[in-house]
Amino acid sequence: MKMENILIEKQENIAIITINRPEKLNALNKVTIQELHEGFKSLSTDSSVKAIIITGSGEKAFVAGADISEFAHFSEEEGEKLAAKGQELLFDFVENLSTPVIAAVNGFALGGGLELAMACHFRVASDNVKMGLPEVTLGVIPGYGGTQRLGQLVGKGRAMEMIMTAGMIDAEMAKNYGLVNHVVPQGELLDLAKGIASKIARNSSTAISKAIQAINANFKDGVNGYAVEIENFGACFGTEDFKEGTTAFLEKRKASFK
Known part of the structure; x- marks a missing residue:
C-alpha cells in the first residue's frame, strides 16, 4: 500500500512512524487511519523491529484532532460506525500491539490526537505540548476511546473536568497528571524516545x-x-x-x- 499521509523509517531495530499532514496539523482522516493501521500491522510482523515510535511532522502538532469535514453531516448510525471502525483499525489495535509503541508528542495533541497518544503504551512530550479533548464544543463526545483511557490514566475526576470543560493542559500539567512520562525541549524529543526504545530493544x-x-x-x-x-x-x-x-x-x- 502506497502511503500518502505517513512516513515510516527504520533505524536499526527501532521504527519511527511520522504522521505527515503538516498543512492540516496532522489531523486524522479515514485515509490516515487506514495507513496507520497498515503501517503498525506491517511493523508488528517484522521481527527486526523491537519498538515503534509515533510522532507528528512539523513543530506545531502531533495530531490536532480528527478531520471534522469528513463527518460533520453524519447520521447517528454513521457516527457510531465511524467510532467503531476507528477503534478497531487504530486505537484498540495499537493498544493491543505486541510491539511496544511510544508516542513522541510534539505540539498539539487534541481530540483524536490525544486519543491516539493514549492508545500507545506510554507517552513522552515536548515542552510546547497542549493536550485536550475538545469534542463537547462540537456537540459530540470523544469517540476513539478518550472517555475510557483518559480516566484510566489521570483519574475519573480529572478526566471529567478535562472533557466537560474542553480545556487544554500544558506539558508540565500532563506530566503531573501522569498522562506523559517525560517532558523535554522539542529538539530533544525524538532522541529521548529513541533512547527509551533502545533500552526496550535490549530486552526480551x-x-x-x-x-x-x-x-x-x-x-x-x-x-x-x-x-x-x-x-x-x-x-x-x-x-x-x-x-x-x-x-x-x-x-x-x-x-x-x-
Missing part, C-alpha cells in the same frame, strides 16, 4: 509482549488481570528467550535475545 521481545497483555488485562471488564499474569508468566518458561536470559544471568554475561 517475547517477555515484553506478554507483559503488555498482562498490564492491559487489568483495564478490561470481566478479565482477571492477575490470572492473565500467572498464565503469561508460565508461558515465558517455554520460550527460547527465557532459556537465554536465565543462562546469561547464571553465566554472568549479557543476554542476546533473538
